[in-house]
Amino acid sequence: MTQHTPEKTPGKSETSLEAGVSRRRLLGTASAAGVAGLALGGAGGAYAHAATREEPPAALTTLGSGSVPFHGVHQAGITTPAQAHGHLVAFDLAPGAGRKEAAALLRRWSDAARRMMAGEPVQGGQGGGADSGIALDAGPSSLTVTFGFGRTFFGRTGLKGGLPRELAPLPEFSADALDKKRSNGDLWIQVGADDALVAFHALRALQRAAGKAAKLRWQMNGFNRSPGATSHPMTVRNLMGQVDGTNNPKPSEKDFFKKVFVPEDGSPEWMAGGSYVVLRRIRMLLDDWDERSLDEQEEVIGRRKSDGAPLSGGKEHTEPDLEKRAKGKLAIAANAHIRVAAPETNGDAAMLRRPFSFHDGFRDDGAPDAGLLFLAWQADPLRGFVPVQRKLDRGDALSPFLRHEASALFAVPGGPREGEYVGQRLLEG
């Protein structure tokens, strides 16, 4: 258990010399805060809110220095622990742009992603230009950039031979109310980072690097818990307050990689080590939800809100007992979300959910425009998202509180080897 190779590249400030410098700087800062505190104390202790937060040195170097490698069998941002900030953005190739322009674009994007994930500045636009400087001073903050291809990409680039059958359009679901303008797209990028400015810097740099080759189609912003906000780092809560993702497949489990990734000898060849991601913008009807009692909410989900334990008993990670009855009825109701979504009721369908919450303010009707940017990763959507969503669409007690407002499916190729750009095996194959 202690033999694993640390996968995190130490950030700049973790090298011994740099760390020393950083810590001295931090101590300098702490002293400055001390001066402020003293001045306040001198005013009779009355000004109780000035200089209220002290950051121990350790906290000031950890979050920023986390970095995730760009190269590998898989792209980053899939099994990487979900970051505090996420941007999802889709582009369409510009009219007239084809395979050649797309290849040049993916080469530029990959180069920018590699540099930024290492905490380095990037040239700004297609024709150069200075780095915007937004991420200056910060470490890579676990930045990941993940690239995907939509079904329409293959027609526009004359690469129809490379189109995977897994990119067949998702079926329509009865509860869908999809905005086509915020759905699908030729190209997709997921940006994640634990610092908002680092994430924004990457998004802007990638948008500028698109130049005239591709045009923004839609963009969404999301968030998760900040590292360190809770001492239960494996527990993720959504905006309904519910523990989310308990039943996710875990990398330590048998078949995890088979469920999530296309195998090395899979088809098409250029997708070896890749994955298919389903994105759904799921707005939550929080005003309705919050009016329900805690008992009602827990019955809808099938888990206790406090700790995520199944209503059949135990703790968060106890296997739900779907047959258990109490007081003459099922402990986990027939239409409870966790029953309807469970792999065992869906032919063992499995996907790795790695969502961000979103909150885009309030709608004209006064309701919060907030919910989940649901992202599900799988080797085959027909053995993951599709059968589960078909079932949820028909009989999930949670459905009345949700609105699926946008949908997309992308093929996310394997990670680039040294010197390679993402998608090279497709574009130059």
Place this chain on the structure above:
Amino acid sequence: MTQHTPEKTPGKSETSLEAGVSRRRLLGTASAAGVAGLALGGAGGAYAHAATREEPPAALTTLGSGSVPFHGVHQAGITTPAQAHGHLVAFDLAPGAGRKEAAALLRRWSDAARRMMAGEPVQGGQGGGADSGIALDAGPSSLTVTFGFGRTFFGRTGLKGGLPRELAPLPEFSADALDKKRSNGDLWIQVGADDALVAFHALRALQRAAGKAAKLRWQMNGFNRSPGATSHPMTVRNLMGQVDGTNNPKPSEKDFFKKVFVPEDGSPEWMAGGSYVVLRRIRMLLDDWDERSLDEQEEVIGRRKSDGAPLSGGKEHTEPDLEKRAKGKLAIAANAHIRVAAPETNGDAAMLRRPFSFHDGFRDDGAPDAGLLFLAWQADPLRGFVPVQRKLDRGDALSPFLRHEASALFAVPGGPREGEYVGQRLLEG
């Protein structure tokens, strides 16, 4: 320098017993990551992106455990170091609601703010209801809630006698393009926290506590660097990549409190210890800005981008030499932002700027809807924001890259004493 009283209340997980529990939990987590890493290594080290981040225990308890006191001479959220997440929200009193309903509302809001800033759950709606649970597991994460009153509040509550002269409407500026629906309001709340879910939890709880007494008028979301993302914690960058806030008055300086807060014997009496906040939603024309060379950008601002040093030389905190000439011209241009905004060119006008950046996606014209939620705190707007903005409006080289899209001015009363609610001295005076 080491004698100041720590103003931060230790969070739950900082007590010795709890800290021990947390650390054991964290070590358990690290081991789980270790298992994943081992499994990956067993697959030939091929799966380089799984379980890539390890969080040392220190980082996992620090951010969440920070807490800021609710009671005090001033409200929290003014001199508190700016948090990573902010929500700004304005309400209008409902038709028919007057002084009595407003007093009951401020009592409910204050009670909820006090509890949440201590990391405790709150009753949900006006009639009770469970806490939404969104902040469960997390520490207070330096949550602050700050309340203010707009000019229109005084007419609607029959409290015109309490209206401060400082709440006179701001003058119009030639470059304003204000959206009235996103400006002003009877009541204002600023929520800040270092965790996005803690901040959202507070916003929702306060909105639910409004009940039928007040209706949401507008709402904005903002962000800053995450604690720990940089080893320069005093340096804030905006979305132009520029160091921002260098010349802010500091609590250690003479007259800091006089500049920012209404004195104890000030007028009106209910505003003792209070402050006036000017809010401007300033969209940045980032596509235009990013096209300029680094030299041009630095000339517009008057500071070096890399470290914020004035172009007259030195380091970030070196006093700019506004007279210095080099190669026959002023080192800091006549229309450079820092010259036009400097207190010494504005009759010593001073304000404490404590902004959040914002990014609401992209506009219909393809430009980013992003910029600065400018928040300026001062004892008197006519000696702070107004003279500076008048000057900037006429001759700031930065103005062509900015759009002021919303504006508001609120009277933020002093902090509540034990047992008091915010604004009680006005509402029951």
